Amino acid sequence: MASEPDRRLRGPVRIVGTGLLGASIGLALRDKGVEVVLDDVSPAALALAVDYGAGRHPAPGDAPQLVVVAVPPDVTAAVVERELATYPDAVVTDVASVKSGPLERLRAVGADVSRYIGSHPMAGRERSGPTAARADLFIGRPWVIAGHDDISYQRAAAVEDLALDLGATVVPMDPESHDRAVAVVSHAPQLVSTLMASRLRDAPGEALGLAGGGVRDVTRIAASDPGLWVQIIGANAEHIRPVLTALRDDLDRVIDALADPAATGAPRAIAETMASGNRGVERLPGKHGSTTRFARVVVLIDDRPGQFAALLTTIGELGINLEDLRLEHSPRAQIGIVEVSVVPEHEQRLVEELEGRGWRIAAAWA
Amino acid sequence: MASEPDRRLRGPVRIVGTGLLGASIGLALRDKGVEVVLDDVSPAALALAVDYGAGRHPAPGDAPQLVVVAVPPDVTAAVVERELATYPDAVVTDVASVKSGPLERLRAVGADVSRYIGSHPMAGRERSGPTAARADLFIGRPWVIAGHDDISYQRAAAVEDLALDLGATVVPMDPESHDRAVAVVSHAPQLVSTLMASRLRDAPGEALGLAGGGVRDVTRIAASDPGLWVQIIGANAEHIRPVLTALRDDLDRVIDALADPAATGAPRAIAETMASGNRGVERLPGKHGSTTRFARVVVLIDDRPGQFAALLTTIGELGINLEDLRLEHSPRAQIGIVEVSVVPEHEQRLVEELEGRGWRIAAAWA
Incomplete structure (x- = not known):
């Protein structure tokens, strides 16, 4: 991959949280010969991840160079704070889907954010648990590195190297821009898909028999895990809400037009809505960007x-x-x-x- | 295919409208040796479809057994009415995406609906024009036959045979049920996809660079043709509106929860929304139903x-x-x-x- 030899991770790397992301990072690093220490509040989950070869149990005297916090969003800031305090020489990152909140909370409690930089690998949302972990999970996927002014370039490079070593594409982005971005390209689409899928609950069976590729595409991600998404959505509510509010305003205009579709202005309102959707979807980059x-x-x-x-x-x-x-x-x-x-x-x-x-x-x- | 020999179409079949659907039906019937007469308000479109081998020009004395009206939704009822009057021995069908309106209008003007039965092949929405026409367009696709009480079984069979001869799967459904069904599995998903895609219009380019499979799936059909969809949505407004209104009510609950995501009840509201989406998408039938x-x-x-x-x-x-x-x-x-x-x-x-x-x-x- 693209990192120079002199910047490569030498380890040990400590990974806290042995779910899909934590265990996959462990497997990938172990494949590269990096020493990995795993930890998890659940001894059973930890033992399973160790069995799968994602790393070893912690031991007294462990002195990690890098700590990766891969725990649920609602405990991410607290675990990062603890790791910064426990390992005063380590750079700490996390892999949660929302990036502003943890940084703000760490600053609020006076944590040493000169050693913290959040990150977000865009992979693996569809499944969970260490048994689904794969060393190749991150290959070819974007991995956002959410830089800020209080960490030096040199320290941030350790996290960038982690992403590169795992085959991901590094995307530098400040935490606020990241959270706004995922609100519009990930969190709002999730909720929109979910809301449309909800409408299928009471539809007659014969109607579902007419379902084609369109409704399947629109509702595919509605099968996502509610537990995880409640946390993600809650953590990024501030940025999701304006996207949904703007969408609701557009939706209200469509609903109004449908009340009397032959009225002056109604066909135009629907046509403009459709054309606006055309222009939006055209902006999505295609293959390889x-x-x-x-x-x-x-x-x-x-x-x-x-x-x-x-x-x-x-x-x-x-x-x-x-x-x-x-x-x-x-x-x-x-x-x-x-x-x-x-x-x-x-x-x-x-x-x-x-x-x-x-x-x-x-x-x-x- | 499944039709018995004594019920097979003998022709001539007259097809009015030589867009994608009309020309594809013509090509498929010609492949089966059925005589096809084409007609179109546009002499250029007609000449092109004839050139493509979809059928011949009309001639004085044509006495079609079956007329297929494949014109835009807003003129469907008027053209069906004219064809019923012009060919008093023919069974007439149409292939528009909405089925109650044309039948109601034909009844209102006193047309002979004992020879009319609407139908809807679920194919080909993504492209248009006779140059995109294919004899195999309908193979394996549902084709709704929208039966009503004023047409005999024997006459309806001519339209059923058309669908079967073209390789489609016949789905009998009354016009009202059809329109309710497509509102929830086709028209509302189209608008929801469009509304989400509209939110991408003003998103920063770096945000679009993080777009993964989820938002691509949700917004894929937002690329659909506005001109056609304005007609479809206008024609089925009555059934789309309640679906979108219910969705808007759910959306309002989400937006409220996002205003204070840590408030009592907010996480539960989001969790219930997600779980409801899970249950909805689970109802979509998979491969081969x-x-x-x-x-x-x-x-x-x-x-x-x-x-x-x-x-x-x-x-x-x-x-x-x-x-x-x-x-x-x-x-x-x-x-x-x-x-x-x-x-x-x-x-x-x-x-x-x-x-x-x-x-x-x-x-x-x-």
Whole structure:
């Protein structure tokens, strides 16, 4: 990875909290030969993480160079404060999803924040516990390093190196900007997805039978863990609320327009809402941060093992790189519907070559 | 397909409107040797669809057995009325996304609804125009047949046969139930996605750089065509409004809780919202209508042509069927992140076999 040899972590690294993130960081560091000390308020969780090879039990005289606090958001600041006091030579970071609150609380209690820098690896939210831990969890993922003025560049580098050593992409961002950013790209979308999914609770079964890819996409993350999210949302309420309030104002305008959809101004209100959504979604960066638009080709496959691989082998043989791929299943038929995205220059050739080989194309558009 | 030979369409079938749906129906019927007559208010669009092989120009003396009206929602009822009057022996259907309105308007003007039955193929919303038309567009997709009391079983069968001949799955549903169903599983999710995407318009670029799979899923359909959706939403306002109003009430509770997230009742309000979303999304049927839960395994691949196919070939060789697949790209690194879903019984073996072959597993959970 990109770090220079002279900056690499030498350890020992102490990890407090052996859930998915803590145990995964431990596994990844152990793979690199770094000595890892684990700790957890739950002796059972700690023993399990040690069994999984994420590190060793703490011992008297441990003198960590770096402490990683990977505990639930509501206890993060308190644990960081304790670790700063216990290990006066260590740099301490945490991996909680909200970054302003812990720093503010640490400053309020007079903790030595010249040795603390928060961070946030954007990985692993869908599952939990040390048994799900993986050394490769962070590869290719953004890892925010939430810098502030009271820590030196040299000390912050220890946390940056941790992220780089684990294969993540370092994203420097101040705590306030981080919290505003995750409010709009993560926390508000979570709540919006949840609120839409709630509307499915009382829908008739026959209505759910008509559900297509759209509602599935919108509500997918509504399956997230309530316990974790109550803490995340509570901790970032200040920044989530204005996003949701603005959304509610837009929603009220739509609801008003729907009361009399033929009234003067109503169609325009709906059209402007739709166009505004178009412009918003266009701002999301694509593959590897690019904003290139791709052509999409929908191929029908029989729903049997090997069919899908055969299709992708064919595409690979044509030398065409897949930019994106989505698999849908027909709600009732034994048919797989595969939507592949390619650069627009390849669309026509892909369709012709696939049709020439007997594949059925249900749609193609740039 | 499932229709008996004595019920098969013999044609000629007249299709009014040569956009994506009309032209695709034409192509599919032509493939089956059925005579197709096309018509369109735009001579250029008509000529193009004829060029594409979707059917022939109309001629004096045409006596269609079946008329399919595939025009924009706002003119659907008027065109159906005209077709019923012009071809007094034909059964007429339409393919608009909203079904109560046209039937009510036809009854109000005294049209012969004993020969009209609305329908709604759930396909093709993402693109438009005859050049995107495909004979296979409807394969494996639900096609709602919106029955009512004034049409005989025998006549309705002509429309059912059309759907079956085109490879769709017939879903009988009365017009009111259809409109309520699409309000909650299609139209409200569209607006919710759009409203969330609108919040991205003013977000800082660095915030968008942190966008992960969640916000992308939630906002994907926000890229939909405003012109079409203004008509759909306007036509089904009556049923969309109560869904959005209930959602707004839930949203208001969340916004209130966020004003003072530590206040008595606030964490509980957020937890209940999250749990309610969990229950809603669990109701969506999975593959082929089943509600089985799948295990998921996240595999890292180099982002080069052929890597993806190699992975799927390996999975195919293990005899493990893919239930679902999602491809993510790392925002900055040249890494592909592939999430495959398999039946839970196969998870452990899949992980072991892939790791044994040198694939990197970033996560696995049931």
